[in-house]
Amino acid sequence: MRYHIAGAGKGNPGFTAGRNHGAQLRNRQGGKGISEKAGISHKKNSRSQLAALIRLTISPCPSRGELRRLLALKSPEELASTLPETDQLSFSLNAALNHGITSLAITSADYPHRLRSIPDPPAVLFIKGSPEVLKGSSVAVIGSRRCSLYGRKAARKLAGGLSAAGVCVVSGLARGIDAESHRGAILHCGRTAAVLGGGLDSIYPAEHSALAETIARCGCLLSEYPPGVRPTRYSFPERNRIISGLSDAVVVVEAGERSGTMITVGTALDQGRDVYAVPGEIGRSTSAGTNRLIRDGAGIILSAEEFLQDLGLQAEQPEAVSDDPLIKLLRNRELTPDMIISITGSDRSALSSRLLELELAGQVVRRPGGAFTSVV
Template identity: 45%
Template structure:
């Protein structure tokens, strides 16, 4: 199978020892192309910062030839697996990434590339998310997707997974940026989710096939999550959450940062509250994000219409009025409403059937739909 020579050259460079994406980008900038780097080892000696060890690697003809063979074999393998490899000079390479610090030089892509050219918002947060956080992430992502926005996240437990599922449910596209190879299922329980994303969106990584999910790779991949997006929304985060690293990267990259408020006494929202104190946009729904960004003059689809509240009896209206988005137990509801417990159970069932409240563990109830 034949491949564009430039793609093979980029891949061959990455297979040589001691060359990370920053150094590869610098070398290509100096010499004009990856082929020129591979074919001009003598010119390296005149460049500051190029030590004798690196010069020796690039000057070793047998080692370079072996890297080229490996690159050709890997490209054949990618073709068989229907995985696309993008490099910075590929037309489909996302322009948003070209100008970020430490731009990736390889993007392994499984799925459709269409989402790389559309407006995108990253939705991220805690792996150990609360039910509130997962619910908000799901609905926020669904509404963003319904408005034509690509939702970017990291396919991790908690908020990330909820965001991807919400985007898929909203009928839109989503991009999962992995800290491992695109052929590695991590977390293992997300096999179905990753398959759905690959079928309807894109699974993406800068790491070669079979790369294992080691801890140091995840902070590195966060720059791609924020880099692909025009804004980052942090739904839930502790004060030491890795999501705050992504938020800082977003600011460094010139992206907007949004944060969803939570309970003031919840440690899971301490990080998002700190972001708001530091100037992040407070967001309560997708319309807040879309209106704040305005997409640089591009037409933005209006947010989804509010679902009309079903007809309610007077007792149902009274009970719904005292309910909150935070759970209340039967005793608390009985005390607040003044209703006897048997009548209260019947009203709660009717409100749940009408989709206005939900039961959560511990026989507690919370409001779902608010005006």
């Protein structure tokens, strides 16, 4: 089912990480996009090109829209040759090299094709991992940071089902639904991509650093911001257009009516993407946004299998339920390490290591107060 509304207003696509940049997230001008065949195709990712693209993005001029136009005419090295060397450039380049961060200009043949077609695509993407994961079907699975246990389980189950069918799960690495979506994909050894609101050398939130490294190994991290740029309150809404732009469809698992998630819904609709929502409990604030989306015509998600049918994909047969004794113990209950020790007599050090292992694998989650519960 398609859910479409009229596009939003106009704005200025200039590149900054401050207030003006955040206010521009509804710019929908110039929807023609740029093909790698339209101008110069920048296929190499040499150190000189990386340095040039960093220099172009940290410079206050040209604007993002102007940079897209210039990259279709000249190589990054040619464009950057007139800009001065700065300490920020040295810092960003060293951070990129130390963290294994590469770059893609919009004219590159490897630039994600769906993203190139949106009205205001990033002129440059910085990537850690493999952008190849975005060449097949991709679905954004997003939602509230402050989510319920139901929302966590729904996000993980849905992302796992999509991932098992070969769909790349796209989200924003935020606390709550985003993180559970990534973990659900990882748990099924599938593909996932995280779009960040700052440079890839500084993961936010910091507690997701280990998760980010795992995502980079089985998918990729992306940002339009070069290394060294810290996220701001304005850069997070701005990156939402990239999350929807990379995806064939957007699924909202849980969200309040005024949640930042609704910004992504707006950009998805403006980009012509299908929007789906997971129904939630009536009266729960974190489900108010999703329930309203369904009322207003969004597609309803009842299972990954049905959703995959809508996408024209085949669902994988469900795997057997885990027989891990610790996962069984934590299924449908929340227990602290002390409680687990009192029940099982486990060694505290061994238990801590095992819980960390299961948490990183996305099989248990830590609840407020330090308790753990299984989500598989």
